[in-house]
Amino acid sequence: MADKTLDGGQWTGCAVMFLQSLFPGVNLLSLYKDQQKKFNIFKVIKLTLIDSAGGLGGYEILKVHDAEPFLGVEVKFVDVAACQQFLESYSSGAVRQSLCQHACRLLALPQEFSVRIQLKASTHILDLCLDNLNICLQHIHLSQPERLRDEEIDRLEQQLQNQALGPTHQPIVVQQEESPVPSNCFKFQNRVFEDRMLSPADIQCFSNGVGRQWRNVGRALGKSCRALKGPAIDNLAYEYEREGLYEQAYQLLSRFIQAEGRAAKLSRLVRALEDSKLTSLAENILDIQPRE
Numbered sequence: 001m002a003d004k005t006l007d008g009g010q011w012t013g014c015a016v017m018f019l020q021s022l023f024p025g026v027n028l029l030s031l032y033k034d035q036q037k038k039f040n041i042f043k044v045i046k047l048t049l050i051d052s053a054g055g056l057g058g059y060e061i062l063k064v065h066d067a068e069p070f071l072g073v074e075v076k077f078v079d080v081a082a083c084q085q086f087l088e089s090y091s092s093g094a095v096r097q098s099l100c101q102h103a104c105r106l107l108a109l110p111q112e113f114s115v116r117i118q119l120k121a122s123t124h125i126l127d128l129c130l131d132n133l134n135i136c137l138q139h140i141h142l143s144q145p146e147r148l149r150d151e152e153i154d155r156l157e158q159q160l161q162n163q164a165l166g167p168t169h170q171p172i173v174v175q176q177e178e179s180p181v182p183s184n185c186f187k188f189q190n191r192v193f194e195d196r197m198l199s200p201a202d203i204q205c206f207s208n209g210v211g212r213q214w215r216n217v218g219r220a221l222g223k224s225c226r227a228l229k230g231p232a233i234d235n236l237a238y239e240y241e242r243e244g245l246y247e248q249a250y251q252l253l254s255r256f257i258q259a260e261g262r263a264a265k266l267s268r269l270v271r272a273l274e275d276s277k278l279t280s281l282a283e284n285i286l287d288i289q290p291r292e
Contacts, residue, residue: 047102
């Protein structure tokens with residue numbers, strides 16, 4: 001394990017991912033320059049970092065820029081543990097796999113889509129020293145960011161947050177109890193909510209609030225998710241025991257989303273929470289305010 005700091009102060013560092021599609025007819029740089037598709041490209045990058053760096057904290061995207069023929073993504077790390085987890089994910093190929101999966105889902109690309117990634121810190125190509133992650137950490141630490149976050153990234157981050165916490169949480173008023181629930185909705189506590197895929201905000205809320213009950217929720221989800229059947233829950237508990245309950249819960253939903261794709265819906269998580277007698281957590285995720 002790396003030390004908390006490499007110079008006695010607060011640990012920070014900077015790395016740049018260079019992304020290039022290997023699939024004919026798909027150019028990530030051109031897609032990002034397209035104002036209609038820019039947000040989805042950014043969301044792919046953000047979700048990939050969430051997957052590979054262990055959550056929403058410990059890093060921030062400073063800039064996404066033209067590095068023809070690559071799309072450059074400059075990332076500032078403010079936590080050595082998050083940076084190390086990212087490097088481990090990158091070294092294992094998990095970053096590439098996660099990026100391809102999110103791109104296929106959000107950009108409606110074929111499953112054969114693949115991407116080339118190069119990782120640099122200043123002038124150092126980190127791909128050449130991945131067998132020694134401590135050296136990579138040092139290069140990243142010595143490569144301090146030269147800029148504040150771009151205003152464009154601020155706007156995209158705000159748009160992502162609005163999408164995660166926006167009006168999809170609001171209940172749809174049902175005029176008559178006997179009215180059928182629309183196919184894109186689900187019912188909870190006699191109220192109808194629009195169904196959708198799980199968002200980063202849902203994952204964070206769940207991971208913060210579920211505590212030791214995450215295993216029960218996992219087993220409930222496992223009734224309809226093959227990836228969570230058998231010893232999968234116990235394996236997750238063992239694999240992320242050192243990281244604590246938040247990370248175990250986070251990885252549970254990450255595994256669920258990875259396995260189920262577009263079928264990883266909010267309604268399935270709410271049902272699993274009900275089965276686990278965690279209705280208050282379901283209310284928090286749905287942003288249901290207590291009645292006066």
